[in-house]
Amino acid sequence: MQSRRTFIAMAATTTCATVATAMLTACAIAPAPDAPPTLAERPPIVFVHGNGDSAALWQTTIWRFESNGWPAERLFAFDQPNPLARDDDAVAQPGRSSTGESAAFLKANVEQVLKATGASKVVLIGNSRGGNTIRNYVQNGGGAAVVSQVALGGNPAHGIWAVKGFRENNEFSGLSGFMQQLNAPKGPNGDEVTPGVKWLTLRSDNNDKYAQPDGVWIGAPGKPTNIGFDGPALKGATNVVLPRVDHRETSFSPAAFAATWQFLTGQAPRTTSFVSQGSPVLDGRAIGAENQSLTGATVTVYAVDPATGARLGEAVHSKVVGADGRWGPFNAYNITTSYEFVLAAPGFGTTHIYRSPFPRSGNFVHLKPERIVAADNGASSVVVFTRPRGYFDAQRDTMRFDGKSPPPGVPPQGAGVATSRLRLEGGGGPRAVTGEFNRERVTGLTWPAASEHTTVLELTY
Structure with a gap:
């Protein structure tokens, strides 16, 4: 059953009908009132990978953007050093990074992209933990001034678990101070997203291993996580449901690309596949x-x-x-x-x-x-x-x-x-x-x- 929090959020925000992954099409999102930009005016996009991952996962998404005419020189992805989150966000841990370190890394790369392109604003697209980093940077690191739109795939926006006494200071705990301050009500409608930026969330209906009411995928089968299938949805965002996609497919599938393109441009993409090149x-x-x-x-x-x-x-x-x-x-x-x-x-x-x-x-x-x-x-x-x-x-x-x-x-x-x-x-x-x-x-x-x-x-x- 959908939680009361998400029911209210869905009623207060633009929400799409579900999208059949096998059809590889996006749900209908109302076009923005402004005319979509020409190809030459496309803002730079910075892709932010998830926990323990690298920029390599964005390669197929970048191919899809290029195949639909987004300039290749305006598509950026970076490998975050030590991409795994700490067990306790406040305690240094070899080979792992804190929420603050992740946000600082993103901030530095956005500044580099703005300088290289001459653009005034960027689009940020993140998967999983990358969504935490984006939200932290936009809300607490000055990103709201230079970010126009954000698309989050499979972001554990309310945590992966919210269990008292269980790793409460981990980045992925819904009870952590980090998560609580990110989700604190903002603006007259009590939105969970930073105002002034347009937000999209993409989630699975029930097939995301990190948005499960049962703790089977976090090593606690049969125990409640206190997180629902709707955990990635955010009040104040456009919240899209992609049936049967898994955690990574919320960002890297053709359906995820189609929904993201529609959100950014107000139009459906010409293709969700790749336009081939003769000699790669x-x-x-x-x-x-x-x-x-x-x-x-x-x-x-x-x-x-x-x-x-x-x-x-x-x-x-x-x-x-x-x-x-x-x-x-x-x-x-x-x-x-x-x-x-x-x-x-x-x-x-x-x-x-x-x-x-x-x-x-x-x-x-x-x-x-x-x-x-x-x-x-x-x-x-x-x-x-x-x-x-x-x-x-x-x-x-x-x-x-x-x-x-x-x-x-x-x-x-x-x-x-x-x-x-x-x-x-x-x-x-x-x-x-x-x-x-x-x-x-x-x-x-x-x-x-x-x-x-x-x-x-x-x-x-």
Whole structure:
């Protein structure tokens, strides 16, 4: 049942009808009274990633904006250092960041974008924790003066839990001082959003792992979180419901893009897909868990047979990574060639990352190493099947990993797992392993785990 808070919020704000994800269309949002800007007048957009993530997740969204005519030079994404939130926001923790540090990082990057573009205002688009950072910056860091519109996907706007005595000073607690001050009533209507900025929230109807009344996804199954499915909605915002999308798909799905484009422009996008480019130029960073550059790592790229994962000749690109983490640029053959990215990083072993063909150029093709862990002992090969921009949902998706459906580790119900790990035994030479998710299929070769090699099949969609 919808909470009283959200019922009031929905009645006081512009609210959309639900959107069928399979139709890949946006809900009808009333156009802004002002005429939409021309392409040359489009404001710069800064994309803000979520907890533990990187700018790489925004690559497909950026492709969609470009394919609809938003100038590429006005689309920005940044890798936040130490992207994981602290256990206690007030206590320093190695490899993690506070709410204040996150807001300061965003403020510095917005100022950089304004200076580079000459624009007076920016649009901010954030996923999950990125929404907390945006709200904090706009409300408390001076962002209200330079931000015109904000779109938040899957933002835990009222926390992931609100349980007395349970990590109350964590950023994601609805009882934390941080969350309470963000949601304090503002203006004559008692809105939860900062006035003077136009706000959009995108949420799932009931399939977001971090907006659940039951604590199953936070390690407390059967215990109430005191957060409803409507937790990401905010009074004073345009609140949109996207049926069956998971936590990340609230930002990275075609339906999320369509709703965001409509909100920003007052018009439906021409396409929710990608307009292809003849010879894509690819680049990105080789990074670890804290988004630090893997300086000294080597990245080697091979064209591969999409059906077998076998290499089609010698390497087509190789580079030793410098302090900026950049492994490119790499001039790809065309939009139909599949690639293997080999990342050899000190302290990590060697990771073989297989990807589908790239439809467009991209600067956020990030590469992360995979480790051999204790649970892998005895395996001849380790293969990881991963979906960075969404989760695996056995009730919703068609998927198979090395012939297994659902993939190992994917629960029969709920969208809370984005990675499946396969440990193969028996030795022998390399063989093909395939991961399939709906209409995307990625095939790679196995490599010897004893030599610290792992295989990653990384989905784009």
